[in-house]
Amino acid sequence: MGNRPLKFRILEIYLDEKEHWNYEIVSKIQEEYDMKGDYHRDSINFDIIELASGGMLKDIEQKVDEEGIYKKGFLLHKYVITDFGKVRGSDACLRYV
Amino acid sequence: MDLKALKKQESKRKISKGYMWALFCAVFWGIWYLPGTVVWVLNPFDEMYGAVAETNGDAVSLVVTAVLITAFNALTVMLALMVWNGVLQKFGELGRTLKEFHPCSKWFFLASIFGGPVAILGSFMAMGFIGGAFAAVAALLYPVVGSVLAYYWYGEKITKRAAIGIVVIIIGGITIFGGGLITELGAGEVPWIGYLGGLMAAAGWGIEGAIAGKGLDISEPDVGLTLRFLGENIIWWIIIVPILAIVGFPMYSFAIQAFEPLTLLVLIFAGITFGFCYVSWYKSFPLIGVGRGQGIGNLYGLCAIIFIFLFFGDVPQWTILLGGALCVAGSFIMFTEEAGELETLRGE
Numbered sequence: 001m002g003n004r005p006l007k008f009r010i011l012e013i014y015l016d017e018k019e020h021w022n023y024e025i026v027s028k029i030q031e032e033y034d035m036k037g038d039y040h041r042d043s044i045n046f047d048i049i050e051l052a053s054g055g056m057l058k059d060i061e062q063k064v065d066e067e068g069i070y071k072k073g074f075l076l077h078k079y080v081i082t083d084f085g086k087v088r089g090s091d092a093c094l095r096y097v
Numbered sequence: 098m099d100l101k102a103l104k105k106q107e108s109k110r111k112i113s114k115g116y117m118w119a120l121f122c123a124v125f126w127g128i129w130y131l132p133g134t135v136v137w138v139l140n141p142f143d144e145m146y147g148a149v150a151e152t153n154g155d156a157v158s159l160v161v162t163a164v165l166i167t168a169f170n171a172l173t174v175m176l177a178l179m180v181w182n183g184v185l186q187k188f189g190e191l192g193r194t195l196k197e198f199h200p201c202s203k204w205f206f207l208a209s210i211f212g213g214p215v216a217i218l219g220s221f222m223a224m225g226f227i228g229g230a231f232a233a234v235a236a237l238l239y240p241v242v243g244s245v246l247a248y249y250w251y252g253e254k255i256t257k258r259a260a261i262g263i264v265v266i267i268i269g270g271i272t273i274f275g276g277g278l279i280t281e282l283g284a285g286e287v288p289w290i291g292y293l294g295g296l297m298a299a300a301g302w303g304i305e306g307a308i309a310g311k312g313l314d315i316s317e318p319d320v321g322l323t324l325r326f327l328g329e330n331i332i333w334w335i336i337i338v339p340i341l342a343i344v345g346f347p348m349y350s351f352a353i354q355a356f357e358p359l360t361l362l363v364l365i366f367a368g369i370t371f372g373f374c375y376v377s378w379y380k381s382f383p384l385i386g387v388g389r390g391q392g393i394g395n396l397y398g399l400c401a402i403i404f405i406f407l408f409f410g411d412v413p414q415w416t417i418l419l420g421g422a423l424c425v426a427g428s429f430i431m432f433t434e435e436a437g438e439l440e441t442l443r444g445e
Contacts, residue, residue, distance in 0.1 A: 005194045005201065007315050033189075043185070046383070047317060053383035054314040064100055075103050092200040092315050 002032040006047050009033075011089035014057060014081040022048050022077045023070035041070075048079065056085030115384025118377045119393035125374035127400025130229035131408055132367035136166055137225045139363060141354035149346060156290055161346050163221040163294075168333035169355060170221070171213060173368025174375075175330050178323040181376060187319055194320045195327075202324050204312030209328030212305035214337065217329075219297025226291030230413035230421075231277065233401035235295030237424035238270045240391065240431055242303025250307060262431025269423030270299075276416020318379035326372075392432035395425055 002009055009032070010025060026044045030036065035044065051057045061078040065071055081089065136142055142162055149158035182191055195202050216236070223232035241263050247253040255263070274292060281287045313321045342348040355361065374397070381390035398421045405411050 003193060005197055005316055005320075006190060007317065008197065008200075011315065039186075050318075050383040051314075053386070056314070062100060062104060064103055073103075075100075075107050088315055092197070 002029070006033070006044060007051060008092050010044075010047060010051060011056065011081070011085060011092065014079065014085065015089050017081060017086075019060060019078050019080045022079065023065075025079075026070070048077075051085070052079060056082055056088055058082050111384045115381045115386075115390065116393065118381035119385065119390045120396075121377040122374045122381065122390075122394045123396040123400050125370045125377065126394065126397035127233070127402075127404050129367060129370040129374060130224065130233050130401040131404055132363045132370070133170075133221060133224045133232070134229040134405070134409070136360070136363050136367065137162075139360045140357065141351040141360070142166055144354075145347070145351040148351075153346075159222060159225055159290055160218075161341060161348075163218055163225060164333070164337060164341060165348060165352060165355075166221050167213065167218045168330075168338055169352075169364050170217060170367050170371065171326060171329040171333055173364045174372040175323070175326045175368075176365070177368045177372035178319075178326055178376070181372065182319055182323055185319055187317065190317055191320045191323060194316050195324060197316075201312045201316055201321075204308055205321055205324040206328035206331075208305045208309035208312070209325045209332060211301045211308065212325065213329035213332055216298050216301025216305060219294040219301060222294030223291050223298060224294075226288040226294065227277065228411070228413070229405045229409075230402050230411065230417050231273070231291070231295060232298065233405075234273050234398050234413075234417050234421040234424065235270070235292075236298035236302060237395060237398045237421065237428065238266060238296075238299035239302035239306070240395075240428055241266050241270075242300050243306045244431070246303060246307045259431045262427045262429075265427030265430060266424050267427075269420040269427060271420075272416050272423060273420030276414055276420065280414070313379065318382075319376060322372075322375050322379065388432035392429045395428040398425055 004012075006029060009029060013025060013028065014020060022045055025048060026041055029044050030040060048057065052059055057079040058081075059077050060080055062075050063078075065074050065076050070076055137146075142165065145165065146158050146162045149161050153161075182188060216239075220232050220236060223235055244253070244255055244259060244263065248255050274295065278287060278292070309321070309325060338348050338352070355364065374394075378390060378394050381394070384390075385393075402413060402418070402421065405413075
């Protein structure tokens, strides 16, 4: 089970510098931290939104969730880490990797 | 629905939620000055003030009493935030974040030094000696301190627009402080400690914001703010209150007397309003941006004046009204520069 703060872990995942969809990250975190249910799903997604608004992730692509893989009829977002995110992320995470 | 319409709908939802949180912040923050002012005339604090004043003089007594009030404020804020974290099921995250001392939680403890013994203590001193409206409006100067600090510390640029805002806020500040001072100099008695408290509130909150931001951007704000108040409780209840007791002030005998219904009720009211104004402030930032969040949050100055008028019937001096209006206007000028850019607030 995950033992680091959620945003540390999210940044850590994005530090691979690849693009990830929010639903991939949310379900990965839900599994790692054993956080089931819609409430935790939305709460983890809000963490991603906060990281993006703090300039650490960048929202690069959106698509409509037609099949309901995350939330049917809502937008899905794809993010990539920014330079600032890399700095903050490696301050916080890299010592442990 | 197509992509474009959904995008529009999502951003609309984000913005209206963000404004709602920011307004909550302003209202809660403004209301806080009611219990903050009332608590001074309640037992045991008014008795304590009288008792300490007899032996150590008014000035020392005011500060010592303000310390005990601020310590209780920190305690009830902590209680309110623990309930909040319980409801949001964030105790696990609280523990995980606390353990990350070096990259994260040390910033909250550092921030609590400036938030508690400087800003909140200063606010209570200003409320006790001058009044709630002055305390509220004087603290509106905090963005000036914050942005000057960010300039020297992070090398963050101060844009032309922000500079204009800062000048307007400073003119507002001069009006607030100067207006009161001139009247009181004429009367021959100036409550210097109250004015010092007002300056402490502005400086303390400006510094707190700049420091806490370092930890808050990589943690959940609900959790981060709770740790910041954990730090403040440690400072008051484990360091300052015992030291004052050892020096000889009757801290514990009066602290125990605070556990009477009316006083507790007022203190809990202060804790809830203060705790939630912090929480809702930070909730608004990712939704509408730090700038707009702070700009609207600063309407608390106006809210405080309105609530104090409604509940106490006090109309503040015209200089406080004018200065407060200038400060609110200045913070809007300062903070609304990133209009149109809602998704990313920094970098890029």
